[in-house]
Amino acid sequence: MTKNLDKEGLSSIVDDYQLFYIDLWGVVHNGVSLHKEAIKTLKEISKKNKDYILLTNAPRPNNAVKSFLEKLGMEKEIRDHVFTSGEAALFYLKKNLSEKTFFHIGPPRDFDLFKDFEKMKLDKIENCEYILCTGLFDDYDEDLKYYKDLFEKNIKKKMICTNPDLIVDKGTNRELCAGSVAMVFEKMGGEVIYFGKPYSEVYNQSIDNKNKRILSIGDNLNTDIKGANLLNYDSLLISNGIHKNEIKEKGIEKVAKSYEAICNYIQSELKW
Numbered sequence: 001m002t003k004n005l006d007k008e009g010l011s012s013i014v015d016d017y018q019l020f021y022i023d024l025w026g027v028v029h030n031g032v033s034l035h036k037e038a039i040k041t042l043k044e045i046s047k048k049n050k051d052y053i054l055l056t057n058a059p060r061p062n063n064a065v066k067s068f069l070e071k072l073g074m075e076k077e078i079r080d081h082v083f084t085s086g087e088a089a090l091f092y093l094k095k096n097l098s099e100k101t102f103f104h105i106g107p108p109r110d111f112d113l114f115k116d117f118e119k120m121k122l123d124k125i126e127n128c129e130y131i132l133c134t135g136l137f138d139d140y141d142e143d144l145k146y147y148k149d150l151f152e153k154n155i156k157k158k159m160i161c162t163n164p165d166l167i168v169d170k171g172t173n174r175e176l177c178a179g180s181v182a183m184v185f186e187k188m189g190g191e192v193i194y195f196g197k198p199y200s201e202v203y204n205q206s207i208d209n210k211n212k213r214i215l216s217i218g219d220n221l222n223t224d225i226k227g228a229n230l231l232n233y234d235s236l237l238i239s240n241g242i243h244k245n246e247i248k249e250k251g252i253e254k255v256a257k258s259y260e261a262i263c264n265y266i267q268s269e270l271k272w
Helices: 036-047 062-072 085-096 108-120 144-151 178-187 200-206 221-230 244-250 252-258
Strands: 019-022 051-056 082-084 102-105 130-133 158-161 167-170 173-176 191-194 214-218 234-238 265-267
Touching: 036 051, 051 200, 062 082, 062 085, 062 108, 082 085, 082 200, 085 108, 085 158, 085 200, 102 108, 130 178, 144 178, 158 178, 178 191, 200 221, 214 221, 221 234, 221 252, 244 252
Parallel strands: 019 051, 019 214, 051 082, 102 130, 130 158, 158 191, 214 234, 234 265
Antiparallel strands: 167 173
């Protein structure tokens, strides 16, 4: 049974845990502005001398996301806790594929990810050794059929996906993410290597988490909560995120079951 923390707040369970993995988009900000109650909660967690990581499926390196958060008005002390799926992917790419040619799928804002090996980027997918997917092209950000056509003759190439999220809510707009493109590729028979939640590398790279009591907080059942389930962490779902309408209509128990996910706690917004 999922316990609702809207009355007691996170403060009622904070002493049960030593480390908190906290999602950024949908929990701490909405892509446009910071959530004040969430920022207050992060400061309270620090006062308790607890560790937390702002773990995000952003396809860019840590520094790029920190710069974005600075523009939103987030203090440096909080920004320093950021770890991205892009950073985890970058570690793998530098170690294994930096001398291989690739075709990039994603917007120009993600170019930071491969600036150290940009010379390996090709303009034609048919000539590359692997596909690097960080998102969707700006001109085709709603058209998944475009990608199906693109992959038709290139399905034997391996894809690296740096954001497993399928969708994200930016303010009041819902946008597709890299995970949606990778899903098209997989359904066509392609092989995808994912970096980010729910996969373990991003958790393990971000901090020493051995033998710690951990709570994972996020608004996405497919990534934040499933990641917690796979790694045997407790989980807290923020219900005003991407599943807001589903939960309103069916209730958390039915919605969680439909995603084959287990939530220990639920809260409408992250609040102390």
